[in-house]
Amino acid sequence: MCVFALQKETPLANAVFWAARKGNLALLQLLLNSGRVDADCRDSYGTTALMVASYSGHYECVKELIMQGADINYQRETGSTALFFASQQGHHDVVKLLFEFGASTELRTKDGGTALTVASQCGRSAVVEILLKNGANVHDRLNDGATPLFLAAQGGHVTVIRQLLASGAKVNQAREDGTAPLWMAAQMGHSEVVKVLLLRGADRDADRLDGSTALFKAALKGHNSVIEELLKFSPSLGLLQNGSTALHAAVMSGNLQSVLLLLAANADPSLTDEVTLPALMNRK
Template sequence: MCRMSFKKETPLANAAFWAARRGNLALLKLLLNSGRVDVDCRDSHGTTLLMVAAYAGHIDCVRELVLQGADINLQRESGTTALFFAAQQGHNDVVRFLFGFGASTEFRTKDGGTALLAASQYGHMQVVETLLKHGANIHDQLYDGATALFLAAQGGYLDVIRLLLASGAKVNQPRQDGTAPLWIASQMGHSEVVRVMLLRGADRDAARNNGTSALHAAVLSGNIKTVALLLEAGADPSLRNKANELPAELTKNERILRLLRSKEGPRKS
């Protein structure tokens, strides 16, 4: 969702940002103690020293900056915070430390991103667990409607998906374009994710706004195991998308075609 920039404004700030990025605690302390570098100095994108240290996972530098008075909840121009960057990169020790000094899970990026969404998108299960324990909203969504569960399903992060579902995530919550977590997992060929979601009540025939079902997506991806799981769960091979295409019309894979044909006829309840 966001990337770090390291453009600096002055030679001393340049040195401080370098120290924070590389984890050079001695140099960072020297510069801060000189009184010539503000602990909350920013680059041209609003990035702070704390954000840089959190992104890199240098817990000693993070601790020094916080103890010297760094504002934990400052936002970059993109809306990102130190907590967001630590969560995105999977630095659970940094995330826990920041919570101890008042980090908030409520700040959003320009696309609606939160620390929980970032951690879920990159499969950082321990960070997701920590965030949820500290009040992160399981129902956070990007402005396009993607939830933490959707992002984890897209990446195929099964442990994160199980944690989110156990914490109350809605298995059928779609993006604004109608794409549900099951659909995106089917498209990506994450068959174990598909299996778990079906067991947790995912709508086997939920379609995007264009009428394309999870079975259409699985057929297009060419993942025979995903196709088989959906069919075994009762997905309907006779459903057409808005282009009037059947799933079987989207592939020349003989094994997948045989599977689909074996399920043709009256739909099983």
């Protein structure tokens, strides 16, 4: 969530920001038409009134600021723009308006974020559709390598995932640490996302740099619906790089249902601790 500073250079500039935040079009017009305050007045972080109005979703105020000469593509200290904030909050009408006046999809925040990455992360499907139609790059990546698809998978946003895949997103594109969208969805327990990714060819047995697979993580977390989806595609049940298995993870976490699912899928019980497995299976 973005927090805007309230200290402006002058009382009139402060009033402009207040009007933009509250959607008070009459006051905003009065102030801007006075000629005593600029449409691009900004706070100490470089936030403009246009960014505030876009974040708040006040269409008419956004339009007024643009018509008064506000810089659509100005970036605040963090690199965020009016388009970024409107996309983050899901204000698709404002996003459309900004595009009508030349908003760019290429500008990035300091962490590499774009309007598409933040819209995908927040599950703003209507905005994602507009961004893609206006040239947003489905292969955008944050500084850590996370793609829009990865961020949507992390948040469990199935509709956005389908949109991104239809636009050419790479289903197995991992972050710099080797974490793929499927692995992240499995960890978060998003079974429907896991299903969609698997159907689109996600690598079921891809592991992170630490050697853990999606199945291992789902077993560790006790996400049984995810385990069921993964088992439908027959992922490997063998040893990981560190000698552990998904069955190990389920046993050590005390997830009886997960253990039963894995045993039914022919996981080798001899690879688990001789004490912990019987103890778990004897629980009432």
